[in-house]
Amino acid sequence: MSGAGVKRGRPPAFDRTTALTAATRLFWEHGYEATSVGELTRAMGIKPGSLYAAFGDKKSLFKEVVHTYGRSPVGAFIGTALEEEPTAHGAFRRILCEAAAVYPDPSHPAGCLTISAATNVTVQDAEVAAFLRDLRNANLAAFETRLTTAQQQGELPAAANPRALAAYFAAVIQGMSQRARDGATTMELTETAELALDAWPQAQD
Template identity: 45%
Template sequence: MNRVATQVLPVSIAAPAIHTGRYKFEWHYWHVVADGQGIYYPVSTEFTVPSMSQRGRPRAFDRDTALQAAMRVFWERGYEQASLSELTAAMGINRPSLYAAFGDKAQLFQEAMALYQRTMNFTTPALARPAARAAIEAMLRDNVDAYCDPTTPRGCLVVSIAAACPDDDSEMKTMLSSKLRTVGESVRQRLKQGVEAGELPADTDIGALAAYFETVLQGLSIQARTGASRQRLHRVVDCAMRVWDSLSGEPQKRPARQRSA
């Protein structure tokens, strides 16, 4: 009777794992060699649950693009009216990804607001013009053109949301009011420079005049938001600049603009 040469290899191998979404199953075998032929005998199975870092991993996305989409939703809908469903749909992400990347809705809005101020700030470069009158006029006209740009929502995001902000949301109202006051202070400083340069009388009430132009600027945003045409808003700017001319005593001839309602 011939003996059968048998060798048991002291190693264990795992068959390809089966994933069922949340769980993973593995089968382990002994490799037994008999007369040169390999035979696998199952000896154990393993059952594992993937770690949190391995499952539910959010889909990769472009954060900047998602933030731009969120900014547009807030701009169009307002803060209170913009739902998480609308935001995530526009951003192309799910809620866990939104929370992981931006925190909560309020934090997302703050980032969207910062993006708006970086990319849609026409006031600062306008006020940097060398002549004070030209600077104030450019601030008004450049913002009118931006408020009526057909490729973006109408009006100013900050002004629109501040106007609709409920009184009981003190934190939001404080933040928006602070941003609007910053614009007003920039206008005041530019008018002060105009007085110092002799472009306005020395006794000009700088605070009142700054508040006037700030009010005109915010009113232009609200008018644009409610559908006023670009031509109509530029006519409002024509009137606002006559106030400057009445103070300076040097009326400026402005190029005629197309009249339309």
């Protein structure tokens, strides 16, 4: 083999991560189809040829954006809380409170990219919508798994319904993302989070 780490040819004039961040902001704000390649190249500071050489086509760029977003602090806080918190109640309390803090944060577009970036798509881009829908439904399944475990460990009463609770919290979180895009503040969303937690099952006595 020839040297694996040797760089040959003209070096790229742009930072790949920086360009990806610019693309993320656009897709986050306007969604997949409402963001044109022309807007992307302008925001990323590169020409179409460079974009297609570095990221493939528009769909591949979007998937890479979603993948990177899901591994960023803003995009991964749900999975992190599910893993780190010792109790399911603590995990969902933390998820809701962090969503209230993160979704309206003015340092990035409002709401969750995964929830809102492919709501309106043409027939020929249905695959992109399905891609995000699968991510959301996988998240729902993770909620249910965490709640089922909590019930088996005795944290949740036997009468509780882990699947229904998971769907409920998924709906609340998706609604909070929508409300943030409509202008809701962290204060309002925190109140929403607190009310949402009132639905947590209480042990029957």
